[in-house]
Amino acid sequence: MLKILKYSFFDLMRSRWSYVYFLFYLLLGVVLLFLNNDLSKAVITLMNVIIVLVPLIGTIFGVMYYYNSKEFTELLLAQPVKRSSIFLGQYFGVALSLSMSLIIGLGLPFVFYGIFNSGAIWDFSLLLVTGAFLTLIFTALAFVIALANENKIKGFGYAILLWLFMAVIYDGVFLMSLVYFEEYPLDKFSLVATMLNPVDLSRVLILLKLDISALLGYTGAVFQKFFGTSVGFILSSLMLTLWVIVPTYFIQRMAKRKDF
Amino acid sequence: MNKRFLHSILFFLLFTATLFAQRIEVCTSCKISTIIQAVEKAEPFDTIIVKKAVYKEYNIGITKPLTIIGEGNPVIDGDNKGEIITIESDNVTIEGLTIVNVGTSYTTDFAAIRVVKSENFLIINNTLERLFFGIYLEKSNHGKVLDNTIKGDAVNEYNSGNGIQLWYCNNVEVTNNRIRNVRDGIYLEFSDQIEIKNNKSSNNLRYGLHFMFSNNDTYTNNLFEDNGAGVAVMFSKFIKMYDNVFRKNWGTASFGLLLKEINDSEIKGNIFEENTVGINIEGSNRIEYSNNDFKSNGWAVKVRGACYANTFTKNNFLYNSFDISYNSKINDNVFDKNYWSNYTGYDLNKNGIGDVPYRPVKLFSYIVNRTPETIILLRSLFIDIIDFSEKVSPVFTPDNLMDNNPLLKPIRYDRDR
Numbered sequence: 001m002l003k004i005l006k007y008s009f010f011d012l013m014r015s016r017w018s019y020v021y022f023l024f025y026l027l028l029g030v031v032l033l034f035l036n037n038d039l040s041k042a043v044i045t046l047m048n049v050i051i052v053l054v055p056l057i058g059t060i061f062g063v064m065y066y067y068n069s070k071e072f073t074e075l076l077l078a079q080p081v082k083r084s085s086i087f088l089g090q091y092f093g094v095a096l097s098l099s100m101s102l103i104i105g106l107g108l109p110f111v112f113y114g115i116f117n118s119g120a121i122w123d124f125s126l127l128l129v130t131g132a133f134l135t136l137i138f139t140a141l142a143f144v145i146a147l148a149n150e151n152k153i154k155g156f157g158y159a160i161l162l163w164l165f166m167a168v169i170y171d172g173v174f175l176m177s178l179v180y181f182e183e184y185p186l187d188k189f190s191l192v193a194t195m196l197n198p199v200d201l202s203r204v205l206i207l208l209k210l211d212i213s214a215l216l217g218y219t220g221a222v223f224q225k226f227f228g229t230s231v232g233f234i235l236s237s238l239m240l241t242l243w244v245i246v247p248t249y250f251i252q253r254m255a256k257r258k259d260f
Numbered sequence: 261m262n263k264r265f266l267h268s269i270l271f272f273l274l275f276t277a278t279l280f281a282q283r284i285e286v287c288t289s290c291k292i293s294t295i296i297q298a299v300e301k302a303e304p305f306d307t308i309i310v311k312k313a314v315y316k317e318y319n320i321g322i323t324k325p326l327t328i329i330g331e332g333n334p335v336i337d338g339d340n341k342g343e344i345i346t347i348e349s350d351n352v353t354i355e356g357l358t359i360v361n362v363g364t365s366y367t368t369d370f371a372a373i374r375v376v377k378s379e380n381f382l383i384i385n386n387t388l389e390r391l392f393f394g395i396y397l398e399k400s401n402h403g404k405v406l407d408n409t410i411k412g413d414a415v416n417e418y419n420s421g422n423g424i425q426l427w428y429c430n431n432v433e434v435t436n437n438r439i440r441n442v443r444d445g446i447y448l449e450f451s452d453q454i455e456i457k458n459n460k461s462s463n464n465l466r467y468g469l470h471f472m473f474s475n476n477d478t479y480t481n482n483l484f485e486d487n488g489a490g491v492a493v494m495f496s497k498f499i500k501m502y503d504n505v506f507r508k509n510w511g512t513a514s515f516g517l518l519l520k521e522i523n524d525s526e527i528k529g530n531i532f533e534e535n536t537v538g539i540n541i542e543g544s545n546r547i548e549y550s551n552n553d554f555k556s557n558g559w560a561v562k563v564r565g566a567c568y569a570n571t572f573t574k575n576n577f578l579y580n581s582f583d584i585s586y587n588s589k590i591n592d593n594v595f596d597k598n599y600w601s602n603y604t605g606y607d608l609n610k611n612g613i614g615d616v617p618y619r620p621v622k623l624f625s626y627i628v629n630r631t632p633e634t635i636i637l638l639r640s641l642f643i644d645i646i647d648f649s650e651k652v653s654p655v656f657t658p659d660n661l662m663d664n665n666p667l668l669k670p671i672r673y674d675r676d677r
Contacts, residue, residue: 041579041601044579047639048639048641048644051641052641167641168641168642168645169642171637171640171641171642171643172642174637175627175634175637175642175643178631178633178634178637179627179630179631179634182630182631182633186631186633187633189633190633190634190636191636194636200636200637200640203639203640204636207638207639211558211581211638211639212510214536214557214558214559214581214582214635214638215558215635215636215638216510216511216512216514216536216558217512217536217537217558217559217632217635218512218632218633218635223633224512
């Protein structure tokens with residue numbers, strides 16, 4: 001598996017897309033800092049970008065890579081290599097190279113700007129970690145979609161739909177249901193609904209750092225416990241990890257059963 | 261001529277009074293070993309020097325003009341039995357004492373130092389610890405409370421007292437005190453012309469500073485931090501609030517500043533930082549807000565209702581989760597020439613003022629008012645989209661509520677802090 005991971009990783013590192021992705025984040029970081037002149041505001045803007053863009057790029061890239069390297073994968077399958085290690089190797093190769101582009105691309109301008117001497121360092125590192133998690137999750141979901149669909153166009157369609165659903169539609173439905181059922185106690189429901197969407201989950205994780213003062217404005221024991229103590233942080237981190245593990249497990253299972 | 265004569269007589273009297281004033285020393289090995297004895301023996305205008313020791317005393321009643329000075333931090337330990345010092349005379353000075361263990365009672369407000377119906381008192385440089393009420397001024401005017409340190413151990417609101425309490429007092433100066441862990445740091449009731457300056461009130465159970473039915477008061481340059489509910493100004497008029505810092509008041513019922521039924525006041529040059537609600541306004545009219553910084557608050561300003569003719573000019577609204585929240589569609593308040601960090605407009609004629617008006621009330625803040633649980637969707641992409649559509653055509657938020665001249669750069673004030 002490690003060999004395939006290494007191969008995929010270096011293959012991607014050499015490819016143009018990684019560089020484009022890396023340069024995009026580098027540019028974003030530089031422009032943000034240049035325009036804002038203020039670290040804490042840049043971190044807020046960056047959060048919006050990471051939460052929307054990282055899942056999108058993760059899904060598209062994952063699906064694209066799977067379909068593009070399909071012939072090579074079929075060649076590998078003819079060799080005496082375990083199936084799960086082929087697909088997992090590819091998956092981790094893609095996810096790691098994407099996360100690396102993200103972390104280095106965003107990290108460099110901030111490091112040069114002096115993030116280490118500022119109070120925003122924890123917010124920023126949390127942002128990068130969340131970004132890496134989102135990459136892992138959405139690339140895995142993309143692989144699952146690609147494995148399930150032979151048809152390229154269909155696969156891409158589902159991938160985009162998945163992103164749209166997680167990033168926008170889910171919140172819309174969530175909001176509507178909260179407003180519609182406002183007579184009922186909703187704090188548990190809203191926390192659970194947040195846990196079920198990795199985009200929301202990472203958003204809340206960052207909110208815990210950035211907007212804690214607003215979040216504490218709500219009267220309710222469950223929210224108080226979740227936001228006021230470290231329970232929220234630990235629980236969201238655990239859920240994010242779970243969100244990585246479950247799709248990865250599905251990749252393995254589907255890879256084992258699939259006919260080529 | 262007559263007046264001058266009177267003055268000289270007064271001066272002479274004062275002069276002789278100080279000339280003949282005696283010094284009485286109190287120490288454990290002296291002839292006079294308790295403060296109560298010393299107060300009994302002293303003639304008016306005497307000075308009592310309390311030497312370093314621990315005095316187990318309470319109910320020290322001062323009924324004549326005296327100066328009591330502690331040398332080398334003498335401690336008066338009340339053993340939780342009751343009130344420690346009660347002043348019922350004009351011209352009393354208490355300086356340099358450490359008073360601990362004031363009695364707690366559910367029927368009487370025991371204080372470390374109580375001043376009753378007196379004038380020209382001076383309470384300076386004292387340290388009060390483990391107390392019920394700290395300094396309690398009752399119907400006393402023209403006095404000063406300076407440089408005191410008050411450190412309580414309040415846990416519950418019902419059995420704790422206030423740090424400095426003023427009840428029916430006029431013209432009192434409260435300066436340079438440090439107050440922590442009591443119920444209300446400073447509490448004013450029916451007190452006018454009070455000046456509160458350079459105090460630090462933190463970690464109090466309820467409010468850092470609390471006004472009730474008090475008019476024409478000024479508070480400047482104070483720091484209020486980590487209080488249970490921030491600072492409350494209620495049912496008062498003509499209050500001036502300048503250059504204070506309100507920080508880190510977090511919680512469901514927590515405010516940097518809570519205004520209720522306040523009229524004709526000024527709020528200038530204050531900093532509101534990291535509060536759940538920067539200012540909560542209810543039933544307050546004709547208040548002028550200018551040159552304030554609202555930074556990283558949950559809500560910078562929450563307008564609850566019945567607020568008319570308030571003006572917000574030249575304030576900085578920096579990185580708040582919500583800038584302004586309204587719960588009605590009617591707006592009679594003016595927002596002009598503020599800096600909003602969330603402003604996204606442009607300035608084509610380069611006069612430093614944005615060409616597009618800024619709408620500080622978002623649709624989302626309206627939704628959160630209605631269904632508080634939706635706060636969990638803060639900063640979601642979907643919320644940004646609906647906020648944007650509301651911005652284009654306001655339906656739920658007051659459509660005349662906008663800043664027509666939003667500034668493009670934050671205002672820099674010359675703060676000498």
